Amino acid sequence: MHRYRYRCTVCRTTSPVVHQLDSLEAEGTAHRQAVHGGHIPDDELIGEIDRLGRWYAALSPLAALHARIADGLSDLRNEKAMGHYWWASTGAALLIGGTAALILLLVAAAL
Ligand SMILES: [Zn+2]
Known part of the structure; x- marks a missing residue:
């Protein structure tokens, strides 16, 4: 949403x-x-x-990515509400961190 x-x-x-x-x-x-x-x-x-009331255009790319994922996860629970659930915010951070770690590992393995 x-x-x-x-x-x-x-x-x-x-x-x-x-x-x-x-x-x-x-x-x-x-x-x-x-x-x-x-x-x-x-x-x-x-x-x-985003669900915190911040303009996407004003966010840095990384913060915007985090907000998109946390918004999507929070929308699974309640589409109409505002704010991020703690698990959605944590999940988004873990997803971004995990992806970055995976890319780092792949790059390291390729070298
Ligand atoms: Zn006015």
Whole structure:
């Protein structure tokens, strides 16, 4: 399940979490119309977030990978909730660490 948020840096407000891109567009448009008369605020942020409410675009590649895996694992338990379960976060870290170790072993074996 994907989660999105709209952030207006002029008003310093963030929209509630929405699950559809269409809903996100509507959220941004409604805010711009109601508060800014249709103008687009400078530096507004809009996009997909992880279950912790962080924008994927703002995360480093490794943190984004961890968030994707932890999100996917947490969604297995409860799709609607926010936050990562401890086992999902740990599982994602172990998966990334295990994959890195495996690649290291394969490279070492090939040399
Ligand atoms: Zn605003």
